[in-house]
Amino acid sequence: MIGKLNHVAMAVPDLAAAAALYRDTLGAKVSAPTEVPAHGVTVVFVELPNTKIELLHPLGDNSPIAPFLERSPAGGVHHVCFEVDDILAARDKLKAGGARVLGGGEPKTGAHGKPVLFLHPKDFCGTLIELEQA
Numbered sequence: 001m002i003g004k005l006n007h008v009a010m011a012v013p014d015l016a017a018a019a020a021l022y023r024d025t026l027g028a029k030v031s032a033p034t035e036v037p038a039h040g041v042t043v044v045f046v047e048l049p050n051t052k053i054e055l056l057h058p059l060g061d062n063s064p065i066a067p068f069l070e071r072s073p074a075g076g077v078h079h080v081c082f083e084v085d086d087i088l089a090a091r092d093k094l095k096a097g098g099a100r101v102l103g104g105g106e107p108k109t110g111a112h113g114k115p116v117l118f119l120h121p122k123d124f125c126g127t128l129i130e131l132e133q134a
């Protein structure tokens with residue numbers, strides 16, 4: 001069902017420092033920061049030959065990233081995103097198997113303008129999983 005690894009998202013306490021680390025120390029192509037108010041984040045995209053890293057920093061008062069950074073002040077891997085061909089079919093199959101889909105189960109528009117869903121980390125080895133319709 002899942003296809004390519006679309007991105008790995010990391011919550012970071014200092015977006016400029018994290019962007020500089022990936023650009024200058026690791027030599028990656030790094031975007032300018034983009035605010036995504038609907039998801040409560042500011043994102044820097046790190047382009048790799050085979051996937052992307054997204055550096056996430058809280059935006060606004062109810063950012064889903066803020067509690068993560070309270071628990072892990074140095075930052076860390078927040079979620080991984082896999083591509084699927086049909087997000088509704090994927091959701092229905094997962095729910096039928098007992099997996100919990102966050103936020104009521106209706107796809108939202110993600111940071112790339114495509115439909116996304118998130119799966120409960122307790123059902124997936126402790127890692128928050130995002131599915132994006134490719």
Ligand code: CO
Binds near residue numbers: 007009054079130
């Ligand atoms: Co993501």
